[in-house]
Amino acid sequence: MSRYDVRYINPFLLAVVDVLGTMAMVQATPGKPYINTARTSTGDVTGLIGITGHARGVISLSLDEKCILAIVSNMLGESFTKINEDIVDAVGELTNMIAGQARVHLANDGLNFQASTPSVITGKNHTLNHISKQPILSIPFTTPDGNLVVEISLSDNE
Amino acid sequence: MSRYDVRYINPFLLAVVDVLGTMAMVQATPGKPYINTARTSTGDVTGLIGITGHARGVISLSLDEKCILAIVSNMLGESFTKINEDIVDAVGELTNMIAGQARVHLANDGLNFQASTPSVITGKNHTLNHISKQPILSIPFTTPDGNLVVEISLSDNE
Numbered sequence: 323m324s325r326y327d328v329r330y331i332n333p334f335l336l337a338v339v340d341v342l343g344t345m346a347m348v349q350a351t352p353g354k355p356y357i358n359t360a361r362t363s364t365g366d367v368t369g370l371i372g373i374t375g376h377a378r379g380v381i382s383l384s385l386d387e388k389c390i391l392a393i394v395s396n397m398l399g400e401s402f403t404k405i406n407e408d409i410v411d412a413v414g415e416l417t418n419m420i421a422g423q424a425r426v427h428l429a430n431d432g433l434n435f436q437a438s439t440p441s442v443i444t445g446k447n448h449t450l451n452h453i454s455k456q457p458i459l460s461i462p463f464t465t466p467d468g469n470l471v472v473e474i475s476l477s478d479n480e
Numbered sequence: 481m482s483r484y485d486v487r488y489i490n491p492f493l494l495a496v497v498d499v500l501g502t503m504a505m506v507q508a509t510p511g512k513p514y515i516n517t518a519r520t521s522t523g524d525v526t527g528l529i530g531i532t533g534h535a536r537g538v539i540s541l542s543l544d545e546k547c548i549l550a551i552v553s554n555m556l557g558e559s560f561t562k563i564n565e566d567i568v569d570a571v572g573e574l575t576n577m578i579a580g581q582a583r584v585h586l587a588n589d590g591l592n593f594q595a596s597t598p599s600v601i602t603g604k605n606h607t608l609n610h611i612s613k614q615p616i617l618s619i620p621f622t623t624p625d626g627n628l629v630v631e632i633s634l635s636d637n638e
Contacts, residue, residue, distance in 0.1 A: 372530015372538070372596025380530070380599050414611030438530025438596060439635045440611045441538050448603035453572030477597045 331355050333427035334381075334461055334472050337420045342465070345416070346396040350470070353462040361458050363450040363473050366390070367405055369417030370450065372438035373425075379476035381421045381437075382450055383413070389468030405444055414440040420472065489513050491585030492539075492619055492630050495578045500623070503574070504554040508628070511620040519616050521608040521631050524548070525563055527575030528608065530596035531583075537634035539579045539595075540608055541571070547626030563602055572598040578630065 335352050342348045365384030373379050385393075391402045394412040402409060417440040425435050443450060452458050452475040459474045493510050500506045523542030531537050543551075549560045552570040560567060575598040583593050601608060610616050610633040617632045 370528075370599060372532075372599075374530075374532045374594040374596055378595065378597050380597055382599075410609045411611065414609070418611075436532040436594070437536065438532055439536050439538055439633060441528060441540075441633075442609040442611060443601055443606055444609060445603055445606035448601055448606035451568045451572070451600040451602060453569065453576075453598045453600060475597060475599075 329428070329431050329433065330459060330474060331461065333424040333431075334420070334474065336427060337423035338461070338463055338470075338472055341416060341419045341423060342393060345419070346393045348393050348396055348465050348467075350463040350465050353464065355459060355461045358452075358458040358460040358473060361452045361454075363452070363471065364448070365471070366446060367409065367413050368443040368448065368450050369413040369440050370443070371417050371421045371440045373421070373435045375435040376428075376433045377435075377476040378479055379454070379474065380452060381417070381424070382452075382473045382475075383417045383420060383470065384450070384473070385413070385470040386468035389465055389470055392465070392467035410442045410444060413442045417442070487586070487589050487591065488617060488632060489619065491582040491589075492578070492632065494585060495581035496619070496621055496628075496630055499574060499577045499581060500551060503577070504551045506551050506554055506623050506625075508621040508623050511622065513617060513619045516610075516616040516618040516631060519610045519612075521610070521629065522606070523629070524604060525567065525571050526601040526606065526608050527571040527598050528601070529575050529579045529598045531579070531593045532596075533593040534586075534591045535593075535634040536637060537612070537632065538610060539575070539582070540610075540631045540633075541575045541578060541628060542608070542631070543571070543628040544626035547623055547628055550623070550625035568600045568602060571600045575600070
């Protein structure tokens with residue numbers, strides 16, 4: 323797994339399960355982490371956040387449409403049937419919270435990161451290309467309503 | 481222009497004109513900067529980079545397909561006719577260089593920022609949504625082969 327030992331995996335596992343459980347009462351079940359050799363993320367909606375500090379990188383969260391609609395319907399207590407501005411804002415907030423919780427866990431291991439603001443990509447055929455010479459770590463999750471994946475791309479500081 | 485005084489505009493103006501002129505011998509002509517109230521960026525390809533430090537935010541660079549094909553054809557000395565992996569890598573590199581030069585200018589004004597690694601979004605119908613409560617600054621440019629826009633989204637530190 324190269325530089326992606328358990329120190330990077332567990333903080334994101336815990337953050338996703340806790341944030342989705344707490345905010346949306348959605349149970350996310352982690353799958354087996356893998357190195358994403360394609361270096362791209364695809365989904366119906368993707369939140370991403372840049373990080374600096376111990377290393378430079380990007381944390382992204384890509385979700386199926388059905389999955390995010392169920393999550394946000396639970397979060398906000400009303401039924402959503404398509405990706406609109408409320409969904410975009412919720413994906414930004416979830417990305418921020420997951421990155422924030424993971425950063426707390428990482429800081430407890432002595433790995434300190436600062437985070438940018440989140441961005442959210444929409445559009446059915448979008449692809450997020452990670453620009454990094456290091457391996458891209460992917461952690462997939464299933465929920466009762468669809469799939470999501472968290473990806474962590476890190477590079478050494480200049 | 482709220483917090484977007486000339487201290488934020490000129491560093492990006494200079495960086496875009498200099499990077500495209502030096503790397504690709506492409507003359508970029510700046511248009512009038514404006515506040516992007518839609519808070520979204522659209523283009524055929526978008527590079528973005530997260531920043532931390534003086535404030536948290538995102539710098540993005542969205543380009544027409546024709547514009548980026550001409551730029552990269554000039555940069556690499558061969559003719560490109562569609563957005564492929566070489567174009568994606570070049571957009572990542574250009575985003576990195578423009579953000580880097582702008583950060584040098586900003587640092588000379590006492591505004592210090594660190595940058596994440598870049599990401600590049602492809603897909604004809606993608607939209608980048610800026611998640612920020614502050615105004616989004618847009619600086620448009622024209623080139624002989626098409627248009628590009630640089631957007632700067634900043635939020636206060638937590």
